[in-house]
Amino acid sequence: MRRVPGYDGDVAVIGGGIVGLSTAYAITRSAPGTRVVVLEKEPGPARHQTGRNSGVVHSGIYYRPGSLKARYAVRGAAEMIKFCAEYGIAHAVTGKLIVATERAELPRLHALAVRGRENGIPVRELGAPQIAEFEPEVRGLAALHVATTGVCDFTAVARQLAEASGAEIRYGAQVVGIDRRPERGVAVRTAAGDVVRARVLVNCAGLHCDEVARLAGDEPGVRIVPFRGEYYALTRPQLVRGLVYPVPDPAFPFLGVHLTRGIDGGVHVGPNAVPALAREGYGWGVLRPRDLAGTLAWPGSWALARRHWRYGAGELRRSLSKPAFTAAVRRLLPAVTEADLVRAPSGVRAQAVARDGTLVDDFLIREAPRTVHVLNAPSPAATASLPIGREVARRALDALRGVGVAA
Structure with missing residues (x-):
């Protein structure tokens, strides 16, 4: 990559989560010598979605065959385990059970098995007696065993991607303004008053990606509506050997309250999904009027509420009532009591x-002049971060070529 005077980098990446750092890593691997600057508003990487999930390396069984989610998750799961092994990052391939506890769920369970095989995932269908072979305390009418599911430390993965990329990482760099001009490239202004100039911009801002798109002068066509995932920790982790999931409702992108034995041996229970009152609203006490006003002003928020209010009411009830949450867990794990569950982050x-x-x-990636926007990267984004990063990097490098910089 030939150097262009007057620019801080060839590509500026906004967002130091796992997708942004994977993109930086993929750019420098694909085009050595490309100068990448990553701007992250927090003092370190992976402080939000990447570092606040259950650490599951998803197999890809849930996702529509041919979708980006399916393709990237199946490929990404294998690559993530290999990446962790190569760099000595804590991980384990534990397998998981998806358990039907009601007869109405049996057709959906079988459909998941079919979908998994279409995606190239080894799936074993189990009857009720066979569930105990994997999880002695779990009860259900039938289950799927998915051997390729695992867990890892995604925060450690993000740190390693940052180091291995060779990119310049600027922490504490909150983006407040973007000036994009066809003949001059992109100038990004931070809250501290610094200006970072680059030829191409990549928006991997996660919870703020739609706001960053509008700062760049692009209408994303969607809005980020934040949903808080509430977790408990299981004080008797010996009740669960690995990962146990319910049969998900296909109408929603949430997988339901599940049990996850992490790499530290502890078991997380959740998440329960409720609307958050701020984009970084990690509790009911966190309210940011500007964020909430933005959610309420978006017509899609009201249409979503009208369409799915019953489902949302159930989630709210489990959020406000520990007995209700415990009852949801007991469908899978009857031995659990309220005393076994303590609040987790x-x-x-x-x-x-x-x-x-x-x-x-599905994942949503859109392009604009000199810009690539990642506008939807929900679960399994961490699992699929390596192939997602390559795809975003490919588009960013194409944009560089388009403005006359050889890659």
């Missing part, structure tokens, strides 16, 4: 919602 999911209230289900 929550996460917030950046869910893109269309104007008509549709929950954007």
Whole structure:
């Protein structure tokens, strides 16, 4: 890559989560010598979605065959385990059970098995007696065993991607302004008053990606509506050997309350998904009027609420009532009591919602002059971060070639 005077980097990446750092890593791997600057508003990497999930390396069984989610998750799961092994990052391939506890769920369970095989995932269908072979305390009518699911430390992965990329990482760099001009490139202004100039901009801002798109002068066509995922920790982790999931409702992108044994041996229970009152609203006490006003002003938020209020009411009830949450867990793990569950840190999911209230289900990547926007990267984004990063990097490098910089 030939150097262009007057620029801080060839590519500026906004966002130091796992997708932004994977993009930086992929750019420098694909085009050595490319100068990449990553701007992250927090004092370190992976402080939000990446570092606040259950650490599951998803197999890809849930996702529509041919979708970006399916393709990237299946490929990304294998690559993530290999990456962790190469760099000595804590991980384990534990397998998981998806358990049907009611007869009405059996057709959906079988459909998941079919979908998994279409995606090239080894799936074993189990009857009720066979569940105990994997999880002695779990009860259900039938289950799927998915051997390729695992867990890892995604925060450690993000740190390693930052180091291995060779990119310049600027922490504490909150973006407040973007000036994009066809003949002069992109100038990004931070809250501290610094200006970073680059030929191409990549927006991987996660919870703030739609705001960053508008700063660049682009209408994303969606808004990020934040949903808080509330977790408990299981005080008797010996009740669960690995990962246990319910059969998900296909109408929603959430997988339901599940049990996850992490790499530290502890078991997380959740998440329970409720609307957050701020984009970084990790508790009911966190309210940012500007964020809430933005959510309420978006027509899609109201359409979503009208369409799915019953589902949302159930989530709210489990959020406000520990007995209700415990009852949801007991469907899978009857031995659990309220005393076994203690509050654990929550996460917030950046869910893109269309104007008509549709929950954007797949990854959403859009391009504009000199710019690539990642506008929806929900679960399994961490699992799929390596192939997602390569795709975003490819588009960024194409944009560089388009403005006359050879890659």
